[in-house]
Amino acid sequence: MQELLNKLVKKNVVLTKDGRVADYIPELDKAKKDALGVCILDNEGNRYTAGDCEIKFTVQSISKLVTLMLAILDNGEEFVFSKVGMEPSGDPFNSIRKLETSSKKKPYNPMINAGAIAVAAMIKGKDAREKFQRVLDFFKKITEDETLDVNYKIYCGESETGNKNRAMGYFLKNDGIIEGNVEDALEVYFKQCSIEVTAYTLAKLGLFLANNGCTSTGEQILTPRISTIIKTLMITCGTYDMSGEVAVRVGIPCKSGVGGGIVAVSPGKLGIGVYGPSLDAKGNSIGGIHLLEDLSRELKLSIF
Numbered sequence: 001m002q003e004l005l006n007k008l009v010k011k012n013v014v015l016t017k018d019g020r021v022a023d024y025i026p027e028l029d030k031a032k033k034d035a036l037g038v039c040i041l042d043n044e045g046n047r048y049t050a051g052d053c054e055i056k057f058t059v060q061s062i063s064k065l066v067t068l069m070l071a072i073l074d075n076g077e078e079f080v081f082s083k084v085g086m087e088p089s090g091d092p093f094n095s096i097r098k099l100e101t102s103s104k105k106k107p108y109n110p111m112i113n114a115g116a117i118a119v120a121a122m123i124k125g126k127d128a129r130e131k132f133q134r135v136l137d138f139f140k141k142i143t144e145d146e147t148l149d150v151n152y153k154i155y156c157g158e159s160e161t162g163n164k165n166r167a168m169g170y171f172l173k174n175d176g177i178i179e180g181n182v183e184d185a186l187e188v189y190f191k192q193c194s195i196e197v198t199a200y201t202l203a204k205l206g207l208f209l210a211n212n213g214c215t216s217t218g219e220q221i222l223t224p225r226i227s228t229i230i231k232t233l234m235i236t237c238g239t240y241d242m243s244g245e246v247a248v249r250v251g252i253p254c255k256s257g258v259g260g261g262i263v264a265v266s267p268g269k270l271g272i273g274v275y276g277p278s279l280d281a282k283g284n285s286i287g288g289i290h291l292l293e294d295l296s297r298e299l300k301l302s303i304f
Helices: 002-018 060-075 077-083 097-101 113-120 128-143 152-161 163-174 182-193 199-210 224-237 240-249 286-299
Strands: 037-042 047-051 254-256 261-266 270-275
Touching (some): 002 286, 047 199, 060 182, 113 163, 163 182, 199 270, 224 240, 224 254, 254 286
């Protein structure tokens, strides 16, 4: 496994030159463009790493998985999906277009920004601070990592430049999708995206989902039903409007973020975390997607 990972990082790191680092949020543009790393964890306690797997970066859209889990635990599946759909949107992750043009009104799925903001509004708590603290504590619990925290420079940049996300929030409030305070929902959303992780953190998250919501200590945090919902949405919506192609090429549940991270799940077997901040036109790690495709083919991981 170690030899394979070293080979795949070396092969795919050259692709980073063809992408670009996200620059629409201040500080994200400081990432090292040619970084690429991977971490794999299995149920025997083995940890395999290669490349730039110790670099810290912000989780960004991968956090949408975490808040969705918590929102379902807080409110139940029926309530959550009465406010947010389960269908691929076919649009970029930050598109606002279908909020107005679709007859459904509610966001198409929880993995696009509009859906994630609606989900953030469902987290229980008396104010934004308490709600976000519950998100952070839950993230720590399922990854078994007490060191997780917010990068406040990134958070400030998210909040200062997040005008489109803010517009989505008020649009959702107007249509009755968000029932509480819009600014509280936005604060939770901006902060959740600004949590710092490593490829190892994402591999821990992946292994948690690979084991149907059970930690390495044996604690069952999610029901198998919730875990199935999360992994299915990762397949259908997890890599933005490239999700169908990634399903064909990689064949396992994946969720990406514009910070360069990808979490991938081999059900019952492996948790995989990838970092590569050079992005393709859809906002996915260009080296990371190709690395996962090669890894899936080599290890025959596809669920299809």
